[in-house]
Amino acid sequence: MKVLLLLLSLWFQSGSSAQPQTTGVRPTQQTATVADTTVLGQPADQDSLVMIFNGIGPYSREARALRVGNKIKKLRESTFTAELTIKYGEVVNEIMHGEELVMTVNDADAKALGLSLSGATSFYKEQIEEALTISSFNPNNSFFINVGIALLIIGLFIFGLRYYNRLFRLVYMKIHAKKGIWFKGFKVKNYELISEDKLIVYIVFLAKAARLALLLFIVYLLLPTIFSLFPWTQGIANTLFGYILNPLKSIGSKFLNFIPNLLTILVIIVVVRYLLKGLAFFRTEVAKGRLVLPGFYPEWSKPTYNLIKVIVIAISFVAIWPLLPMSESPIFKGVSTFFGLLVALGGAGAFSNVIAGLVITYMRSFKVGDRVKIADVMGDVTEKTLLNTKIKTLKNEIITIPNSQMLNSHTINYTTANEEEGLILHTTVTIGYDVPWRDVHKCLVEAALATEHVKKLPKPFVLQTSLDDFYVSYQINARTREIKKMSSIYSELHQNIQDKFNEAGIEILSPHYGAHRDGNQTTIPQSYLPEDYQAPWFRIQNDQPKK
Structure with a gap:
C-alpha cells in the first residue's frame, strides 16, 4: 500500500x-x-x-x-x-x-x-x-527443533519448580532451628529492641520475599529465551532482554568511565588519612610536652588539631565532589544547594558558638577543672567544647553556658590566681568610730590566722575601705591555696571574727548616733560577759543648780 x-x-x-x-x-x-x-x-x-x-x-x-x-x-x-x-x-x-x-x-x-x-x-x-x-513463518527442521527446545525448557522449569519450593522450605526450617544460636535478637544495653521470635518472623519474611523475587526473575529470563527461538517473537524477546541488559550496559559503561575518577578519589582519601595521622602524632607530642613550640601552649594542641582536621576534610571533600557520578546533574546540584541552604539558615547560632569556643580556647581564660565565676555562675569547669561549657556549681548543679554568651561576659578564674601566691579571700565588717581601729585590726588578723587553710605567710592584712557617716568599713584579706574549700573557709573566718570580737569586748554593729545606747543590755553573748555584769542604768544628768 x-x-x-x-x-x-x-x-x-x-x-x-x-x-x-x-x-x-x-x-x-x-x-x-x-x-x-x-x-x-x-x-x-x-x-x-x-x-x-x-x-x-x-x-x-x-x-x-x-x-x-x-x-x-x-x-x-x-x-x-x-x-x-x-x-x-x-x-x-x-x-x-x-x-x-x-x-x-x-x-x-x-x-x-x-x-x-x-x-x-x-x-x-x-x-x-x-x-x-516483519516475521515470516516457514516450517522447517530448525523450527521443529526450536519448538522442542522450548517445550524442554518449560518442562525443566516445571520440574525444577518442585525442588525450588522444597529448597526454600528447608531454608525456613533451618532458620527456625537456629533460633537462639544465630538469631538471638537485638538489645541496646538493658532494652530489648527486637526479640528472638520477632527476629525469626522478619528473617522468614525476607526469605519468602527473596524466593518470590528469584522466581519472578527466572520466569522473566525464560520468557525472552523461549521467544528468541521463533522469528515472529524475536522482537518481544529483544525488548524483554533490553529491559535488563540496557540498564546493565549503561551501569557497566558508567562504571568503566568512573574508574579513573575512582582511583583519584582513593588517592585523595589515602593522602588525607595519613596526613591526619601525622597531625595526630604532633598533637600528642605537643600535648604531653615532648615537643615545645615557642608561644604555643599544650592545651591548644587538641582544638588546633580539630580545626586543621576540619579544614583538611573540607578541602578534600571539595576536591572529591566534582569526581562523583551525577555531580554535574541539575538534580544533584539542586539537592546539594537545598541542604546547604538549610545548614546556613539553621546553623547560624551553632556556628557563632563554634567561633566563640575557638576564641575562648586561644584566650586561655580557663581550662577543665578550674574554679571560675562567669557572670553570676560560680563553680568548677567540668566540660569544655566548641559549642558550650559546663560548670558544676558549689551546690552540685550542672549549668551549661553557650560559648557565645560567655564571650560577652566577664570571667573570674580563681585557680589561675592560686598558681602565684595563693588566692586572697576577703570579707568586710563595719565598726563604730568609738572603737580604736588598732583593736579592730588586731581582732581581724587573729581571726584570719585562726582559720584553717589560711596561709600564715604572707600574713593576713586589713584595709579600711571607707569612712562612712556612722561607722568604719574594715576589710580582712587572707591568702589560701585550697580553692575548692572557699565556702567552708569563708564560713569559718566569719565564725572566728565573731569570737575574736566578742573576746575583745567589741560589738559588731554599725550604730547611728540618734540611738540611745545607755540603759540597754549589751549585744555580746552572755558567755563572754563577766559573771557580775548588769545592764547599766539609764543615766539622766540635771544641770540645774541646787536651791
Missing part, C-alpha cells in the same frame, strides 16, 4: 511540475530498485519494501539496494537489537543501529521522494523499522 501511494505521489508530482513545491525540491522520475529484505526464504510484505532510486558514491543503485537489504536481514536475524537513530550531517544523513551504519540518505534520495533531506531520512527510517518487525 505504501509503495502504491509512493508511486501515485511521484506520478502526481511529475504531472504537476509547473506548480511550486512545498519542499523546495523538484523530484525526478526514476526507476526504483527494491532492497531484498527476505527472511527464511520468504519475501517481505510489500508494504515494507525499501525503495532505492539511485546509487551513492561507488555503489550503483542495484549494489546499494543489495547492501541495504543485507544490512536489514542481518539485523533481523540478530538476537539483540537497539533502536534506530538518525545521525544528521551537513551533506548526508545516516541511519544508525547502535554504532553500525544501516543506510545513508542524500539530496538525490530526497529529490526522488519529493521531500526534504530530513523528511526523506525519517521516511527511510520508518521503512527500515517496519522491515525489521
Whole structure:
C-alpha cells in the first residue's frame, strides 16, 4: 500500500511540475530498485519494501539496494537489537543501529521522494523499522527443533519448580532451628529492641520475599529465551532482554568511565588519612610536652588539631565532589544547594558558638577543672567544647553556658590566681568610730590566722575601705591555696571574727548616733560577759543648780 501511494505521489508530482513545491525540491522520475529484505526464504510484505532510486558514491543503485537489504536481514536475524537513530550531517544523513551504519540518505534520495533531506531520512527510517518487525513463518527442521527446545525448557522449569519450593522450605526450617544460636535478637544495653521470635518472623519474611523475587526473575529470563527461538517473537524477546541488559550496559559503561575518577578519589582519601595521622602524632607530642613550640601552649594542641582536621576534610571533600557520578546533574546540584541552604539558615547560632569556643580556647581564660565565676555562675569547669561549657556549681548543679554568651561576659578564674601566691579571700565588717581601729585590726588578723587553710605567710592584712557617716568599713584579706574549700573557709573566718570580737569586748554593729545606747543590755553573748555584769542604768544628768 505504501509503495502504491509512493508511486501515485511521484506520478502526481511529475504531472504537476509547473506548480511550486512545498519542499523546495523538484523530484525526478526514476526507476526504483527494491532492497531484498527476505527472511527464511520468504519475501517481505510489500508494504515494507525499501525503495532505492539511485546509487551513492561507488555503489550503483542495484549494489546499494543489495547492501541495504543485507544490512536489514542481518539485523533481523540478530538476537539483540537497539533502536534506530538518525545521525544528521551537513551533506548526508545516516541511519544508525547502535554504532553500525544501516543506510545513508542524500539530496538525490530526497529529490526522488519529493521531500526534504530530513523528511526523506525519517521516511527511510520508518521503512527500515517496519522491515525489521516483519516475521515470516516457514516450517522447517530448525523450527521443529526450536519448538522442542522450548517445550524442554518449560518442562525443566516445571520440574525444577518442585525442588525450588522444597529448597526454600528447608531454608525456613533451618532458620527456625537456629533460633537462639544465630538469631538471638537485638538489645541496646538493658532494652530489648527486637526479640528472638520477632527476629525469626522478619528473617522468614525476607526469605519468602527473596524466593518470590528469584522466581519472578527466572520466569522473566525464560520468557525472552523461549521467544528468541521463533522469528515472529524475536522482537518481544529483544525488548524483554533490553529491559535488563540496557540498564546493565549503561551501569557497566558508567562504571568503566568512573574508574579513573575512582582511583583519584582513593588517592585523595589515602593522602588525607595519613596526613591526619601525622597531625595526630604532633598533637600528642605537643600535648604531653615532648615537643615545645615557642608561644604555643599544650592545651591548644587538641582544638588546633580539630580545626586543621576540619579544614583538611573540607578541602578534600571539595576536591572529591566534582569526581562523583551525577555531580554535574541539575538534580544533584539542586539537592546539594537545598541542604546547604538549610545548614546556613539553621546553623547560624551553632556556628557563632563554634567561633566563640575557638576564641575562648586561644584566650586561655580557663581550662577543665578550674574554679571560675562567669557572670553570676560560680563553680568548677567540668566540660569544655566548641559549642558550650559546663560548670558544676558549689551546690552540685550542672549549668551549661553557650560559648557565645560567655564571650560577652566577664570571667573570674580563681585557680589561675592560686598558681602565684595563693588566692586572697576577703570579707568586710563595719565598726563604730568609738572603737580604736588598732583593736579592730588586731581582732581581724587573729581571726584570719585562726582559720584553717589560711596561709600564715604572707600574713593576713586589713584595709579600711571607707569612712562612712556612722561607722568604719574594715576589710580582712587572707591568702589560701585550697580553692575548692572557699565556702567552708569563708564560713569559718566569719565564725572566728565573731569570737575574736566578742573576746575583745567589741560589738559588731554599725550604730547611728540618734540611738540611745545607755540603759540597754549589751549585744555580746552572755558567755563572754563577766559573771557580775548588769545592764547599766539609764543615766539622766540635771544641770540645774541646787536651791
